[in-house]
Amino acid sequence: xxxxxxxxxxxxxxxxxxxxxxxxxxxxxxxxxxxxxxxxxxxxxxxxxxxxxxxxxxxxxxxxxxxxxxxxxxxxxxxxxxxxxxxxxxxxxxxxxxxxxxxxxxxxxxxxxxx
Amino acid sequence: xxxxxxxxxxxxxxxxxxxxxxxxxxxxxxxxxxxxxxxxxxxxxxxxxxxxxxxxxxxxxxxxxxxxxxxxxxxxxxxxxxxxxxxxxxxxxxxxxxxxxxxxxxxxxxxx
Numbered sequence: 001x002x003x004x005x006x007x008x009x010x011x012x013x014x015x016x017x018x019x020x021x022x023x024x025x026x027x028x029x030x031x032x033x034x035x036x037x038x039x040x041x042x043x044x045x046x047x048x049x050x051x052x053x054x055x056x057x058x059x060x061x062x063x064x065x066x067x068x069x070x071x072x073x074x075x076x077x078x079x080x081x082x083x084x085x086x087x088x089x090x091x092x093x094x095x096x097x098x099x100x101x102x103x104x105x106x107x108x109x110x111x112x113x114x115x
Numbered sequence: 116x117x118x119x120x121x122x123x124x125x126x127x128x129x130x131x132x133x134x135x136x137x138x139x140x141x142x143x144x145x146x147x148x149x150x151x152x153x154x155x156x157x158x159x160x161x162x163x164x165x166x167x168x169x170x171x172x173x174x175x176x177x178x179x180x181x182x183x184x185x186x187x188x189x190x191x192x193x194x195x196x197x198x199x200x201x202x203x204x205x206x207x208x209x210x211x212x213x214x215x216x217x218x219x220x221x222x223x224x225x226x227x
Contacts, residue, residue, distance in 0.1 A: 002159075033215070042119075042206055042217035043160075056213040088158060106160035 003027065004107035006091050012113045018079040021110045025072055025093030031055065032074040033104060034066055035090040043090065049074055050097040078112070086114045119209050121218035128197045129226050135182075136192045136221050138207030149183065149190045150208040153201075154220070163205070166190065199225050 003026035013019055025032050034046040045058035049068035060066075063081075068074045078085060088111050092104040118141045128134035140149070151163040166174045166183050173181050178198075182191045194201055202225045207218040 040220075042219045043208075044217070045215040056215075058214060090160060092160075103162055103165070109158055 002105040002107065004091060004093050004105050006089075006107040006110050008110060009108070010111045010113075012115065013081060014115055015081055015083060017081050017114075018077065019081065019112065021076040021078070021089050021091075021112070023074045023076070023091030023093075023107060025074070025091075026105055029093035029095050029105070030072065031094045031097055031102075032068055032072070033092040033094075034060075034074070034076050035092065037088040037090060037109075038084075039087070046076070055097055081114045083114050086112055088112075119207055119216045119218040121207055121221050123221045124219070125222045125224070127224045127226060128194070128201075130197055130199060132197055133193060133195045134197055134223065136194075136205050136207075136223070138190045138192070138218055140188050140190065140207075140209045140216075142188065142209065142211060144211045146212070148210040149181075150210065151179070151181070151190075151192045152206045152208060152217075154204040154206060155202075160206075164192065194223075197225050199227060201225050 005024045007022045030051045033048045035043040037043045046060040047066050048056040052068050063079050066076045088109045090109045091107045094102040094104045096102040120139045147168045149166045153161045153163050164174050164176045164179050178195045180193045204220045206220045209216045
């Protein structure tokens with residue numbers, strides 16, 4: 001158990017819908033990262049928040065948005081869902097702002113299926 | 116943009132033998148970090164080993180070691196005395212100043 005929690009574990013929805021994925025980082029970690037892993041592919045970095053502020057941005061679509069709240073939990077919002085958005089979404093957390101220096105701990109992921 | 120390439124989609128090793136997984140990357144940054152992650156069937160991402168680019172010494176973690184060639188932008192993972200529990204997808208990853216990139220992965224099979 002990494003200490004990072006993600007809810008829900010599974011999510012099935014229809015095209016055009018909007019969903020929210022939630023992540024609680026490990027106690028004491030200030031950074032939260034979101035990744036997307038499509039079937040049998042590597043992880044795509046989406047976005048990083050550090051202590052409530054956006055820190056780095058990767059290949060995140062405009063239909064997707066995220067935020068980190070004062071209690072440090074984070075939410076990833078996916079809207080106007082398409083079939084191609086079906087994937088495993090990981091959240092990770094680390095102590096510091098620069099994850100190279102500090103290990104990232106991954107949550108178990110949320111499996112999103114868009115029908 | 117930084118890219119990470121894993122040229123071996125699949126690898127196989129006999130139990131107790133040694134296997135090397137390849138990874139190359141492209142970057143214009145001088146300061147960065149490299150990682151190998153393991154993803155078993157449970158899909159949990161597990162950090163195997165980490166290398167700071169400014170360190171010349173290759174990182175080691177028990178049976179896992181890397182061969183880091185900065186000039187060649189190569190970062191291979193060697194697994195010694197392979198065990199059945201090593202069977203998994205292995206991802207090479209690069210962390211630069213504002214980005215993190217993963218390779219497409221290598222599926223490792225361990226034969227008893």
